[in-house]
Amino acid sequence: MTIPALPAQPRARARGPVGVDTTRPSIARVYDYSLGGKDNYEVDRTAYRHIERIAPRYGDLALMNRRWLSRVVRYLAGTAGIDQFLDIGAGLPTALNTHQIAQYENRHARVVYVDNDPLCAVHGSALLAQNDNTHYLRGDLLEPGTLLENPEVTRYLDPDRPIAVLTCALLHHLDDHLDPATVVREYTTRLPCGSFLATTNFWGPAGEDPELHTLATQLEHAFTASGLGTARYRTREQQLEYFDGLQLIAPGLTELDDWWPAGPPTRTRAPEQRLILGGVGFKQPPPPPKIHHPR
Ligand SMILES: C[S@@+](CC[C@H](N)C(=O)[O-])C[C@H]1O[C@@H](n2cnc3c(N)ncnc32)[C@H](O)[C@@H]1O
Numbered sequence: 001m002t003i004p005a006l007p008a009q010p011r012a013r014a015r016g017p018v019g020v021d022t023t024r025p026s027i028a029r030v031y032d033y034s035l036g037g038k039d040n041y042e043v044d045r046t047a048y049r050h051i052e053r054i055a056p057r058y059g060d061l062a063l064m065n066r067r068w069l070s071r072v073v074r075y076l077a078g079t080a081g082i083d084q085f086l087d088i089g090a091g092l093p094t095a096l097n098t099h100q101i102a103q104y105e106n107r108h109a110r111v112v113y114v115d116n117d118p119l120c121a122v123h124g125s126a127l128l129a130q131n132d133n134t135h136y137l138r139g140d141l142l143e144p145g146t147l148l149e150n151p152e153v154t155r156y157l158d159p160d161r162p163i164a165v166l167t168c169a170l171l172h173h174l175d176d177h178l179d180p181a182t183v184v185r186e187y188t189t190r191l192p193c194g195s196f197l198a199t200t201n202f203w204g205p206a207g208e209d210p211e212l213h214t215l216a217t218q219l220e221h222a223f224t225a226s227g228l229g230t231a232r233y234r235t236r237e238q239q240l241e242y243f244d245g246l247q248l249i250a251p252g253l254t255e256l257d258d259w260w261p262a263g264p265p266t267r268t269r270a271p272e273q274r275l276i277l278g279g280v281g282f283k284q285p286p287p288p289p290k291i292h293h294p295r
Contacts, residue, residue, distance in 0.1 A: 019118040025227050027173055028117040032092040034062040039092050039123060047226040054222050055215065055272035062169075065200055066096065068256040068278050069168050072198045073098050075260070075280075076164045077105035082196060084163040085111040086153065088141050089170030092120050093127045098166065099134040112156050114139040114147055141170065142183060148190050162194035162283075169276075171242065172202040175230045181241035188245060193285040196249075199242055200256065200278035204233030216275050239277055246281030253279035 025047035029040040033048050052058050076082040083106050087098045090113035099111035113124050113136040124136030137152045147153050148163075157163055165187055174180040188197055204216040216233035223231035239253055251259060256278050257269070 020122075026117055026119070027228055028091050028115060028120050030228060031062055031169070032094065034059045035066065035094050037092060037094055039119060043227075047228055050226040051219065051222045051228075054218050055270075057270040057272050058219075060270065060273050061276060064256045064273060065169050065276065065278075066094070068200060068259060069098065069166070069198075070096050070101050071260055071262075072278075072280055073101040073164075073166075074105060076196055076198070077102040077109050080164075080196065080282075081106075082162055082164045083109045084157045084161060085109065085166065086114070086147065086157060086163055087111060087166040087168075088114045088147060089167055089173075090115050090120065090124070090136070091169075092117075093123050097127075099128070099131065103133065109133065110156050111135075112137065112153050114141070114153075116140045141167065141174075142178065146187050146190060148187060159190075160192055162192055162196070164196040164198060165191065167197070167199045168278075169200050171199060172232045172234065173230055174232070176232065181238070181244070184242045185244055188281070188283060191283055193283050195283045197243065197246060197281045197283075198278070199239075200276055201239050201242075202231055202233040203239070203255075203275050203277045204235055205275075206235050208236065212271055212274060215271050219272070219275065233275060236277065239279070243279060243281040245283070247284050249280040249282055253277050 022041045022043060025044045029044040030048050033040040033044055073085070085098055085102055090098070098113070102109040102111055111134045115121065115124070116138065118138060121136055121138035128134045128136055135152070135156050139147055139150060141147065143150070148159055167184065171180040171184070174183065184197065184199070202216070204213055206213045220231055220233050223229065236253060254277060255274055256276055257265065259278055
């Protein structure tokens with residue numbers, strides 16, 4: 001008996017793991033590409049090039065953001081003595097991830113990574129399979145309640161002890177109608193005293209530098225036009241709202257390379273390198289009650 005030949009199959013196109021949409025660019029994968037990573041597809045590289053046409057040094061921004069994150073985590077795990085980290089919108093694993101920096105300062109430090117992009121959890125879990133103090137889960141900053149009550153988080157992090165919540169290069173991807181300041185406040189009000197919030201957000205310096213703000217507006221449009229969705233370049237005042245109820249650690253909300261840099265600057269920044277701010281907030285213990293001494 002002759003077996004009929006199967007019809008010719010079309011050549012396989014670039015496919016990702018289950019749940020990964022390779023027909024549309026994703027923030028996580030575009031960011032990975034801008035950091036020199038390999039976990040991205042042509043659709044992501046095309047989106048990145050669209051943004052790069054407006055801001056040729058745009059790739060430096062991702063590196064600056066990672067360097068900022070490194071300095072902050074070193075500070076938190078070292079100087080501030082924090083041993084629990086919740087890194088939300090963590091992205092695809094890259095060089096010098098939060099757990100590597102924190103556990104270099106304190107090998108018992110626990111880190112939970114969360115991202116809503118399916119590829120991040122796939123790669124993150126594979127990277128961390130051997131690290132008992134680190135966990136990567138797929139989840140959403142906006143999940144009902146907060147991630148602080150998620151059993152997969154509380155399995156690793158004790159919600160009654162100080163935690164550093166990191167939302168680096170994440171909040172600008174939330175549209176204004178989602179009210180990111182209120183979202184963040186839901187986290188910070190639930191955190192115990194002694195906790196920290198570290199965050200970076202694209203900067204729209206409307207009142208401070210109108211010329212620079214024009215570039216911010218162009219970039220905001222480029223994100224939407226390239227299919228990447230929201231990237232809100234918020235003013236300094238808007239970003240300060242993230243730290244409501246917290247003490248802003250010196251030097252405050254600054255351009256990234258001004259936050260405890262490795263040394264004095266010798267080069268002028270490209271305009272696009274300036275369009276992101278970062279800050280670290282501390283949840284102080286309440287002041288001790290005043291004792292009235294009877295006369
Ligand atoms: C630009 S990357 C930043 C990665 C990393 N935090 C850093 O600073 O290097 C932003 C990440 O946030 C994730 N993200 C966006 N919206 C999110 C949400 N609502 N909840 C969790 N993650 C989200 C994206 O998938 C992406 O991986």
